[in-house]
Amino acid sequence: MSARRAALAATAFAVAGACASFASGQADTRRSGAEFMSPATQAIERDDTQNPAMLWVADGEALWIRKAGRAGRACVDCHGDARISMRGVAARYPAFDAVAGRPVDLGQRVDLCAQRHQQAESLPPESGPRLALESYVALQSRGMPIAPPADPRLDAWRDRGDALYRQRIGLLDLACEQCHDALSGRRLGGSVIPQAHPTGYPIYRLEWQTMGSLQRRLRSCMSGVRAEVPPYGAPELVELELHLMSRAAGMAVDAPGVRP
Amino acid sequence: MARAIVSVPPAAKRGDVIEIRTLIAHPMETGFRADAEGRRVPRDLIRRFTCRYNGEVVFAAELFPAAAANPSLVFHTIAVESGTLAFTWEGDNGFAQTETAAIRVT
Numbered sequence: 001m002s003a004r005r006a007a008l009a010a011t012a013f014a015v016a017g018a019c020a021s022f023a024s025g026q027a028d029t030r031r032s033g034a035e036f037m038s039p040a041t042q043a044i045e046r047d048d049t050q051n052p053a054m055l056w057v058a059d060g061e062a063l064w065i066r067k068a069g070r071a072g073r074a075c076v077d078c079h080g081d082a083r084i085s086m087r088g089v090a091a092r093y094p095a096f097d098a099v100a101g102r103p104v105d106l107g108q109r110v111d112l113c114a115q116r117h118q119q120a121e122s123l124p125p126e127s128g129p130r131l132a133l134e135s136y137v138a139l140q141s142r143g144m145p146i147a148p149p150a151d152p153r154l155d156a157w158r159d160r161g162d163a164l165y166r167q168r169i170g171l172l173d174l175a176c177e178q179c180h181d182a183l184s185g186r187r188l189g190g191s192v193i194p195q196a197h198p199t200g201y202p203i204y205r206l207e208w209q210t211m212g213s214l215q216r217r218l219r220s221c222m223s224g225v226r227a228e229v230p231p232y233g234a235p236e237l238v239e240l241e242l243h244l245m246s247r248a249a250g251m252a253v254d255a256p257g258v259r260p
Numbered sequence: 261m262a263r264a265i266v267s268v269p270p271a272a273k274r275g276d277v278i279e280i281r282t283l284i285a286h287p288m289e290t291g292f293r294a295d296a297e298g299r300r301v302p303r304d305l306i307r308r309f310t311c312r313y314n315g316e317v318v319f320a321a322e323l324f325p326a327a328a329a330n331p332s333l334v335f336h337t338i339a340v341e342s343g344t345l346a347f348t349w350e351g352d353n354g355f356a357q358t359e360t361a362a363i364r365v366t
Contacts, residue, residue, distance in 0.1 A: 049267035052330040055285040058263050209288075209329035 033194040034254055036185070041206070045258040053135055053204040053256035056128075056211045060136025063129055069120030075133070078117060086140040088147070091253050094242050096153045103157050103238050107134045107202075107213050125232035131211045134202050138255035146199065146253060148246045157235075161243030164236060170227030176240075191260065197248040198241065200257020207260065214241055266347055268361040272339035280311065280319075283332045284349055284357070290325035306351035309333060314343040323351075339365045 034045060044050045064075045064082055079085045093106040104112060107125065110133045114120045123130035148154075165176045179188065180196035187193065201214040208216075215237045222229045230236045267281040284306070291303025303325070311319040318337045342365045348358045 049265055049281045050283065050332055050334075052283060052285075052332070054265055055263045055283065055330060058265065206328070 028250075030197060030248065030251055031195055032197055032199045032251060032254055033259060034200060034257060036192045036194045037258075037260055041258055041260055045200075045254070051204065051256070051258055053202070053211060053258065056132045056135040056202075056204075057139050057256060059128065059132035060134070063133055064136060069114065069118030071117065071119045073118050075113070082136060082140055086137045088141050088144050090138040090141040090255060091144045092147050092149050094154075094238050094245065095149055096151050102235065103154055103242060105214065105238055105241050106137060107131070107215070108233060108238075110134055110137070126213060126216055131202055131213065134213065135211065135256045138202060138253070141253045142255060144253050145250045146245055146248045148242070148249055154242060157239050158242040158246055160236075161239035161241070164240050165243050169222065170225035172225040174225045176221070196244060197251055198244045199248060199251050200254045200259065202255065203257045203259045205259045211256070214244075264347070264349070264357060264359045266345075266359050266361050268345055268363055270362070271364045271366065274339060274341075274365050276339045277336050278339050278363075279334065279336055280345070281332070281334045282309075282347055282359075283330065285330055286349070286351070286355070288323075288325075288327050288329045288331060292325065304352050304355075306331065306349050306355065308350045310348045310350075311335070311337070312346045312348070313337060314341065339363065341365050 034042060037045075044052075048054050061082075067074045067077075075082070090106055093109065094103040095109070096102070097104045097109070097112065099116075100112070107130055110130055111123045114123050123133075148158075168175045168178075176196060179193050184193050184195040198214050198217075201217070202211050203217070204211050205217075215232055218237055218240055219229045219232075264282065264284040266283075269278050272278050286306050287304055288306065289301055289304040291301070291305075293301045295301050305325060305327075306323045309319075309321045309323065310317055319335045321333060323331060342363060344360050344362055346358055346360045348356065350356050
């Protein structure tokens with residue numbers, strides 16, 4: 001455990017170094033949502049015997065080797081050992097899916113893989129198996145820098161996500177940036193406003209008392225400003241995810257996270 | 261599928277106080293909540309947790325609706341001899357799950 005922590009610390013240090021040079025000498029002021037949490041919640045996230053997300057990881061590890069669908073194939077049959085093949089994968093999603101002709105996030109990729117290659121039933125958004133596999137895959141990128149792919153097919157989608165981030169929505173007429181850029185670190189009601197860097201997804205949210213995806217988080221925020229909430233899998237949500245990941249490029253993945 | 265994570269030091273000296281951590285996946289539904297259609301969601305709780313050290317109860321707890329989902333219990337016991345720690349969670353709807361962990365005491 002302590003050896004792994006040391007390795008993580010070393011990775012975090014390397015990432016911090018990369019960010020500093022990325023911002024051409026200026027200090028990186030970006031902070032993971034984990035840094036805004038109380039010490040008690042941080043302690044839950046850091047300890048894998050306390051982090052409830054590890055229950056989903058355990059499920060995902062079991063599902064990885066279980067044969068499913070009409071093809072009778074398991075994830076491991078194509079991908080091999082997830083600890084090797086899935087290393088860094090969560091750090092570069094959403095990615096472009098050529099068959100669908102649009103970007104997909106990690107949860108959608110898990111679902112598409114189940115449908116296409118296992119010929120299994122679709123794994124609905126926020127369902128146990130989908131979140132379990134997503135958590136297990138995300139864990140393999142822990143400590144690695146977020147690295148959005150330089151795929152030109154993503155550019156238009158990412159730009160739309162950037163515009164959505166700045167667009168006022170809902171009855172409260174608020175844009176994401178008004179809270180998460182201008183007022184981060186201050187409070188909304190009793191809760192600290194983080195900088196909206198999606199480093200820890202999927203997360204175990206104490207308020208939800210369960211695991212949830214970044215799309216669930218985005219939909220909660222939209223509902224909070226009394227805006228019309230797009231359905232799970234809607235292009236707007238993936239566009240926002242693309243923008244948020246490029247905004248957080250270089251920051252260390254701390255998935256699966258715990259959030260208040 | 262019910263899942264649990266149990267953390268016990270694999271080895272300890274006789275007389276040492278050891279920390280044991282447990283975590284189990286369970287909705288801990290209070291029975292007081294309503295679903296989207298206004299129907300009451302039936303109660304589904306873990307009612308009792310027991311830790312047995314080579315068959316002897318060293319720690320037990322009763323759980324109530326105020327406990328959060330996926331309850332975590334952390335407690336201490338004294339390492340007396342090598343053997344097995346058995347953890348049992350029991351609750352509504354016939355819920356029963358047992359996990360075991362070995363400990364070597366020198």
